[in-house]
Amino acid sequence: MTANALQITDLRKSYDTGVEALKGVSLEIKPGEFFGLLGPNGAGKSTLIHCSTGLAQPTSGQIEIFGHDAIDHYKEARMAVGLAPQDLNLDWFLTLEESLDYHGGYFGMPKKERKERTAELLETFSLSEKRHERTRTLSGGMKRRLILARALMHRPPLLILDEPTAGVDVELRLELWHYCQKINEEGTTILLTTHYLEEAEQLCSRIAFINEGEIVASGTNAEVAERFGTSSLEDAYLELVGRKELSRAKVESEDEL
Amino acid sequence: MSPDQIRFLSLVRREVNRFMKIKRQTLGAPLLETFLYISVFGAALGSRIDKLHGVDYVVYIIPGLIMMAWVTNAFANSSSSLMQQKFQRSIDDQLSSPASPMELLLGFSLGGFLRGGIVAIVTFIVSSLLVDLPVRHPGLLIVTFILIGFFFSQLGVLIGLRAEQFDDVAFAQTFILQPLIFLGGIFYSITLLPEPFRTLSQLNPIYYMISLVRYGFLGFSSTNIALSFLFLTIVTGVLFAFNYRLFKRGYKLRA
Numbered sequence: 001m002t003a004n005a006l007q008i009t010d011l012r013k014s015y016d017t018g019v020e021a022l023k024g025v026s027l028e029i030k031p032g033e034f035f036g037l038l039g040p041n042g043a044g045k046s047t048l049i050h051c052s053t054g055l056a057q058p059t060s061g062q063i064e065i066f067g068h069d070a071i072d073h074y075k076e077a078r079m080a081v082g083l084a085p086q087d088l089n090l091d092w093f094l095t096l097e098e099s100l101d102y103h104g105g106y107f108g109m110p111k112k113e114r115k116e117r118t119a120e121l122l123e124t125f126s127l128s129e130k131r132h133e134r135t136r137t138l139s140g141g142m143k144r145r146l147i148l149a150r151a152l153m154h155r156p157p158l159l160i161l162d163e164p165t166a167g168v169d170v171e172l173r174l175e176l177w178h179y180c181q182k183i184n185e186e187g188t189t190i191l192l193t194t195h196y197l198e199e200a201e202q203l204c205s206r207i208a209f210i211n212e213g214e215i216v217a218s219g220t221n222a223e224v225a226e227r228f229g230t231s232s233l234e235d236a237y238l239e240l241v242g243r244k245e246l247s248r249a250k251v252e253s254e255d256e257l
Numbered sequence: 258m259s260p261d262q263i264r265f266l267s268l269v270r271r272e273v274n275r276f277m278k279i280k281r282q283t284l285g286a287p288l289l290e291t292f293l294y295i296s297v298f299g300a301a302l303g304s305r306i307d308k309l310h311g312v313d314y315v316v317y318i319i320p321g322l323i324m325m326a327w328v329t330n331a332f333a334n335s336s337s338s339l340m341q342q343k344f345q346r347s348i349d350d351q352l353s354s355p356a357s358p359m360e361l362l363l364g365f366s367l368g369g370f371l372r373g374g375i376v377a378i379v380t381f382i383v384s385s386l387l388v389d390l391p392v393r394h395p396g397l398l399i400v401t402f403i404l405i406g407f408f409f410s411q412l413g414v415l416i417g418l419r420a421e422q423f424d425d426v427a428f429a430q431t432f433i434l435q436p437l438i439f440l441g442g443i444f445y446s447i448t449l450l451p452e453p454f455r456t457l458s459q460l461n462p463i464y465y466m467i468s469l470v471r472y473g474f475l476g477f478s479s480t481n482i483a484l485s486f487l488f489l490t491i492v493t494g495v496l497f498a499f500n501y502r503l504f505k506r507g508y509k510l511r512a
Contacts, residue, residue, distance in 0.1 A: 015512065047512075050512060053353040054352060054353050054511065055349055055352055055353055055511055055512065056511055056512040057507055057511050057512070074355065075355040075357075076355075078353060078354060078355045079355050081353070083349075083353050085346075085349060087346050089345060089346035089347050089349050089350070090345075090347060091342065091345060091347035091350075092345065092347075093274075093275050093278055093279075094271075094274075098271075098274065101267075102267050102270070102271050102350075103350055103354070104267075105263055105264060105266065105267025105268075105270070106264050106267055106268065106350070106351060106354035106355070106356055107260075107264070107354060107355065108259075108260025108261065108263045108264050108355070109260075109263065110258070110263065150350070
């Protein structure tokens, strides 16, 4: 049996401040899936991602990435993951080329391979002309593209995108969507967190709603909407956060009156 | 080269690249500072100061100045590089990579070690051209410098790791490290001090380091060399082990 791309079992995470960010989350993402994790701010989406990528230490529970335990066999587990974080966490001192080259180095890629992959990704994301410039000179959209290129540098079979389209213009959002769909079709498993429900509807084959550190629903878009007794994902989300009065269907019917 | 070797070299290359990109600040400034000390204290004032332990004053202070260059630069580089990467969160790129705690710790500290080493070696070469600087015990001197450079780059890592604001590193550097270095006997012999300052100076760990370095260059020492060397080896080992524990725990690195 093939191992799941990501298998999370009863994951709990409490911070030193006493905040319990994850309260026994279980989740499985199969190889090749495009999976969406949705939920309001502070629901635990980033904590779940951080625990899966070594940026946070789980309090209890288990995380396996393609069958490798994220704690006991962290090297193998992390080799399989590419992370595009929510923050534009680029090093200001480095050029674009260096940012990708060092990342490839951290993942053990030989020099020749790093060079070729760097050129290929900079070309793909229309950043070739800027390759010798320092990252701090880039616009927000360019930084976002570079973050994605960096996550893909070591050809990870699992790509984790933490709100990749937050604050980007429509053109770049569509560009990123197309690219993600393409690499998903080519076999890369994708875990996407987003606030944009249309993004999840458009891209994801399955989704999960997370709220206050717990998975409250998961399945296909239709299954999740049905679970909340609504006709759309957006209405299901509004149900989840207790704001169903904002439903577009409700607002439109009131307008007609 | 194995993937592990490539990873480790990449971590070190990144640190070296950082200080080479701002070399006016990281290499130029400390070199100028060291030569200002040599000019003012050695050449200008030194001619009016008697010989110390049978050597000219300028020759007496140069070993300490070379050590100070290595110490302050090793500390400054490790602490500020780690702190900046933490604040930018760019450190997450290394933390989410397969790098082990040991690889990360050595990567962050070797940058400082090498920067300090470059400044110290250039200072040594130029000083040797300006004055007749003996090297009595080269073997001991090299090992001592390696231990001292490693100790202070580790100390920089520790301070950078703990830092929560830019002030924290500046505070440690200005209010703790600098006074300890100056009061450790770079510019004078502790034996000239009256009590209780003479005894108090013996509580300063840097006193023993300067003593070892001066012994390596000039061949005389005010401390027991074997004990000083043992002390230096132990404190370096203990600090390294302590930092390794913190990195393994993910202290202030992994939430």
